[in-house]
Amino acid sequence: MVGHATIEWVYVGVVIALLTWVGAESWNVERLVEHVPPDAETIKVIAQQWFWSFEHEDGKKETGQLHVKQGVPYKFELISKDVIHDFNVPDYTILMDAVPGRVNVVWNLFDTPGEYRIQCREYCGFGHATMKAKLFVEPFSQTAEAAAAAATSPAAESQNATSNATAGQTPATPVQSAGPPGKPLTILQGASVQGSPNFDPDTLTVKKGDKITVTNKDTLPHTVTSGTGPADPNN
Structure with missing residues (x-):
């Protein structure tokens, strides 16, 4: 009888230990899920x-x-x-x-x-x-952001201006690259749903002969027309 009692107590102890571990892990997971980091x-x-x-x-x-x-x-x-x-x-x-x-x-x-x-x-x-x-x-690149912040800081701008003045040079004028050909027309997601902020389209002004590049980001198909009506042959 003593031997059987010992086995039973060992069994009870193991079960209690497992339940305690499961409860502690569940509490820890719940705490992590519900506790929002203060810097979020x-x-x-x-x-x-x-x-x-x-x-x-x-x-x-x-x-x-x-x-x-x-x-x-x-x-x-x-x-x-x-x-x-x-x-x-x-x-x-x-x-x-x-x-x-x-x-x-x-x-x-x-x-x-x-x-x-x-x-x-x-x-x-x-x-x-x-x-x-x-x-x-x-992707978050702390090094890149730090370098960009340093490059745009007042100290960096002052140093660049001093260097240019010492060398007798004037700051170079950046060359602007040509934009993409044609007029971009983007149909945003939600444009097919009344009440969506993207439902009412903005006005796009073009000249005769301009190329229009249409990008549909909505989940439904759309038809682009010149606005003259359903009989428009250029639908």
């Missing part, structure tokens, strides 16, 4: 049928694409203007609901530069499958 940059994510919009801390706004830096923590504040959506970046296992009337928060640090897919994982209507955006993680 805030990005407001706005979900709306059927496109994504983003607002950065500095006021910069993006639609259909989001640019972030490698190695920088970001806090995403998610809201929805209509129905429930789900903000999902599969490659980084980011998944959080965007609910009308509520602000949900999730954060992440992107460690690998590249282009990734943002999608909606909650069915939100007939355009659900096209509710996508692109995430661009730009």
